[in-house]
Amino acid sequence: MHSDTHLLLHTYRAAELRREAAGFRPVRRPLRQRMGWTMVELGLRLAQAPPRRAARAA
Template sequence: MHADVHLTLHHLRAAELRREAAGPHRPRRQLRIRTNLRTRLGWSLVELGLRLVNRPVARTRTHLA
């Protein structure tokens, strides 16, 4: 995982834990926005992985002298 993505996810999770520790009252709308962001990020990473796996391998020609 790229370092920037890892750091962003860490910050999101830390903020989530702080909110949970502060109290049980959390607006549902914010929860949905965060969940949607995580879902979109997750599927984007899956798509990127599939593109990397399905990328054609460049064949190099070896010359025997």
């Protein structure tokens, strides 16, 4: 492919992607909700993890 043609196609595709990205707005949840779900996820991971060593009786 000729370099000028390649550059032109790249320019068109980049402009198309920029237009598409401009219309996208990510959903931002409140901090309290994000922290709550992070704590739930951490708790589930800790609950699934096997104990590192056996408990000893004193």
